[in-house]
Amino acid sequence: MKQTLTQSMAWLHTWGGLIVGWLLFVIFLTGSLAVFDQEIDNWMTPELPAHHLTDEQAAQRALSYLQTHKADAKQWGISLPYERSPQLQASTGGRRDGVSVTLDPDTGEVMPVRETVGGRFFFLFHFTLHMPRMIGIYLVGALAMGMLAALVSGIVIHKKFFKEFFTFRPAKGQRSWLDAHNASAVLLLPFHLMITYTGLAIFLVIYMPAAMDALFDGDREAFFKAQDKAPASVAVQRPATAEPAPLVALGPLLSQARAVMGPLGGISISNPGMSNAEIQIRPILGNRIALTKGQGMRFDGVTGEQLSGPTEMRPTVLTHRVISGLHFAQFGGYPMRWLYFICGLISSAMIASGLVLFTVKRRRKYASESRVAQVLYRLVEAINVTVMAGLSLACISLLWGNRLLPSGMTERADAELNVFFGMWALSFAHALLRPRMQAWREQLGLAGGLCLALPLLSVFTVNRPWALHSSMGVELTAMALGALLLWACWKVSQPAVERVPRKKTAVMAEVN
Template sequence: MSRQPSLTQSMSALHTWAGLVLGWLLFAIFLTGTLAVFDRELTWWMQPELQDRQVDQASAVQVAQRWLAANQRDASAWNIGLPTARDPSLSVSAGEQRRGQRTLIDAESGEQITPRETAGGSFFFRFHYTLHMPRFLGIWVVGFAAMAMLVAIISGIIIHKKIFKDFFTFRPVKGQRSWLDGHNASAVLLLPFHLMITYTGLVIFFLIYMPAATDALYGGDRDALLRELRPDAQQQQGARRGEGGRPSREVQTASAAMLPLDHFITLGEAHYGAGMLSSLSVAQPGRVNARVEVRPLLGSRLELTKGEALAFNAITGELLRAPPPTRTSLLVQKVMAGLHFAQFGGYPMRWLYFICGLVSSAMIASGLVLYTVKRRRQSAAQGVWLRQVEWLNLACVGGLMLACVALLWANRLLPADLAEREGWELRVFFGAWLAALLHARLRAPLRGWLEQLAASAVLLLGLPLLDLLTALAVPDRIRLGVDLTGLGLGALLALAAWKVSTRPTATVRAARRAPAAMAEVQS
């Protein structure tokens, strides 16, 4: 009679298969999510026509007001995107134009700027939660992968009986043991981060993943739920039509002089803090019922402040509406979303999330590699399956890194006036990823890792030179930051490629010792 597997053995199998089957998806989700931490900075780098004028928001809004008064005097609404530390551009639009239809103007001269079309850093943000699938389908696939991540985390905690010891254990220059120590140490060190980022990612889309309450209490009407959670939303819509309903034609056409818009920057900063404003909009500009709404940055507080605004009378400056206190249930969800998006704490917090994301990506990649190394010396019956896993590991890890940096190179090398330029950038991204997949399928695993790591390292190390040769002005602080980060990541990948190239014999010996090393972590 065969023995029933112990809890540790069962959890070990669950950890292995949950990590392997969805590990490729999880690596893509974590890597692109890590890059999305600096999505605005990447977009700025990918539009070298823009220049950081170091203009404060009060001065910039005066330039925007003059431009709109000269070019959109009769528009029903003005919208102004204010320059911030992460995005120093000044944008304007009129009427119901969306963000993608905005006009960029110079924050000093007021001249219109036409930057190149680009996928920008927002591509990594969208890919992070949709995998470039149709939005609803992508959210469900990513949610399934996130649940697998939670399973892998919890099962990993159970099988690590020596979890405290693993926190302090790292044996360098020990081949397979060093990889295993690195995998364990990164998992234990960042365990709170892994639990937080995975759980909060699921909470963001709780209405999609758990619709039962909405179906039962609101008949599936999501808007009814949101209206009850945010009763001020209807008030805002009604206020835009005028007090007491739609104003008469005579009131709509009556003109009046508005206060300078920089006055409302001062009022907004008095409420949210200096430098904490993101945009300003004017309804019915130049009329007696003109209203100004001032919106904060998403990171003005820990909770996500999307949709929040202060409303003022544009003629007198009187405060008409302040954001009401948030209901506890909605506040919890906003705080969870704020924790996931890292919109609080400024650049120190953003860099912390970026480093944690890189370490997490390395943890997932090392777990995928450890699976193949452990089984490389086992029976030939597993040879076909193992070979598929090996080239998929290389294609999904090395290939995705290569595709990401190829997107940056394509942004600078494609003609600036190319038609459908954003689409061509994405073709380069997926084309490079496909080429990496074919390369991984045709090359021996060790050789494939060396070549793809080296290719990514060369492209990243060459990023500052590419910027210098194709920049339209002296690199500013944001572009220089992207260049230096690329240089640092390129150096790390070059070191990894060098390690692979100089120790092939040690890698084979480590593979033979792998079963004993893997058994040690389960003891």
């Protein structure tokens, strides 16, 4: 019998959703955590004091250190502290071969800071799945295409959007899972479409390189140079030969740059102490909705005259950077970050409810199937537990590992990764060995307990009161998530309550 379009889309949505759903849950959950990657960084480096310096004060602290200890370096770099990060860094060398140190904001001396993967781990895991970079990007791109297919097929098979959004029947087993899945999908449908499409658009040159190869013969450097218009330059006579010369004061240049570009993120100084010195001042990444990475203002390092201003972006480049900015959520401050974080968690719950619904709908069917089918179904349920409860347990275990591992140990970042992946592997073994419902309860309960106890861990491992901790927002958020996990631990094992039909309904059924 020929299938209708709706039936075909339902098949695609069900099986396609299962195949990509596990990895999509991982991508969405780690992406949600990556919204606060800098805050997690701060929490995982408790040695850093709270930020209290102006740009001018911070720049002078770093400059004094570089002039005293790295006077012969050809390239200096200064990363300024700002609202989200209290870290003041001074570096020498380029991006690939540079060496950086963290400075004490009060004394300007080098501070010992523990080695850690930080919140950047969640950011990188979000789009590479901890695989070799290009392989991970291609795989995540394929999964994003699968997500778009699931969204489109879901729109086709769920025509009654408003009815499904306002329909939720609790304690009804399979029906409740379906209602939760439909309501969360309809509520955040614009967000799902936006975040999936923009995630693909970020790497358009990687996924669709044909145009670049045709126009620039595969020369990516030439391609990126051609994207921007020539910067607004000022005619300044530059010295033909380099001679020793004092560096201009940074304060007035910082004020001038801040008036044009807004909050500042860093300073680069080439050939310091020479007559051909140049100073580049960069804005904070994400200061505007269009990502401004690589933008900045250049100044003569001796006279302080402006050499060039922020590069004016072509309309096509501006469009792409706005699309990228929509995905990264670097704009709008903390209200926008919280919005993305909550939407990411709801999206993760939507995917999770779909994965659980798949197994719930087929539980009775596979109980009477062959032994091989039963083993495969048991494996699917174990993977469900590992991907959802196990990943949550691995994420909070990473934070516990950061506190419990010796702060001065060698290869400490690798040890933190071993904690994360080791706990995740143990969760899979546990899900295989334990009965299904007990595995759910034990892993969700343990993850929730570790989240709730995170502030207590800081009290015993950090040499500062918790109330003064600059990143206690991470701990408060962990406690809230721990409460949700414990609620899920209790709720997931509750039996469905079948309501007895009212007498009138039963009589009418008999008559019909």
